[in-house]
Amino acid sequence: MRILVWCLVAGVLLGASSTQSFAQVERDLQRIVSQRMQVQIDEVRALPYGGLYEMLVNGQTIAYTDAKGQVIIVGTMFDTATKQNLTERRQRELLSVDWKSLPLDRAIVYSKGNGSRRMAVFSDPDCPFCRKLESEIAGLNDITVYTFLYPIAELHPDAPRKANAVWCAKDPGRAWLDLMLLDRQPPPPEGGQACAAPLKEVAELARKFRITGTPGLIFESGVMVPGLINRVQIEQNLK
Incomplete structure (x- = not known):
């Protein structure tokens, strides 16, 4: 029973630490990429694909980068399982107006x-x-x-x-x-x-x-x- 409780607590702590580290990487990327590329980075968020991060550039363009901001990918991302255009879906979400x-x-x-x-x-x-x-x-x-x-x-x-x-x-x-x-x-x-x-x-x-x-x-x-x-x-x- 003690082992089970410890595993649960460790899992919660690990999840919190992971969330904090992702948030720090997102903040760092926003600063690094905007300085290096001389563009406005409005948002950064981690993606569940290959360690990639999604960026909203100049309020309109979706781009992708690695955790260190060494490369930037501008283009369309597809989910091969569903054949869904993930970039287009995200743009619709970001540009949607009530x-x-x-x-x-x-x-x-x-x-x-x-x-x-x-x-x-x-x-x-x-x-x-x-x-x-x-x-x-x-x-x-x-x-x-x-x-x-x-x-x-x-x-x-x-x-x-x-x-x-x-x-x-x-x-x-x-x-x-x-x-x-x-x-x-x-x-x-x-x-x-x-x-x-x-x-x-x-x-x-x-x-x-x-x-x-x-x-x-x-x-x-x-x-x-x-x-x-x-x-x-x-x-x-x-x-």
Whole structure:
């Protein structure tokens, strides 16, 4: 009986020690890899495969490394037993967004058809990929689009002014489409009225959801897609 109790206690202590050592390795890897590779390592976690560790790089990319951070593997990992794409599954988990958590009152809105299918877009008025995305969305029907104005001033210095003008327009949704599809500049606020777009709030929201560039798409299902996708891909995510 004493031997059994000792084995149980030893097992618990060994498990705790192992957990602590894994946590220390994860912290060390986060520091070492970020310094050596000059990238942002957001998360590190041990994997049950060959002593590998998974890293989230720059808020979006999944990469793998060894316990000493000597090598970095960027690519797709499959489970050979289930044939499941483990990298893709993990990316979906990390990039998933609870639709109900979106402050939709901080977005401009436009609808087509019955508007039954919903998506949100983080967009910069001077981003060429964002304009291309709007041309792809233009071919869709029965959709409501919530656009969070996310001008990146470091790339497009005049984008914050345009974003503010769109937000303050009499019909922001129409002003946005006119700008993005027709390059028609929105008028200044009528009568010089005080008006300010919630640009700081949206920027904080983008950081929260790890959206580091534009466009960034969020579908009602919770799926988040960074970057430009075409009309067919949008349709697939709206289903």
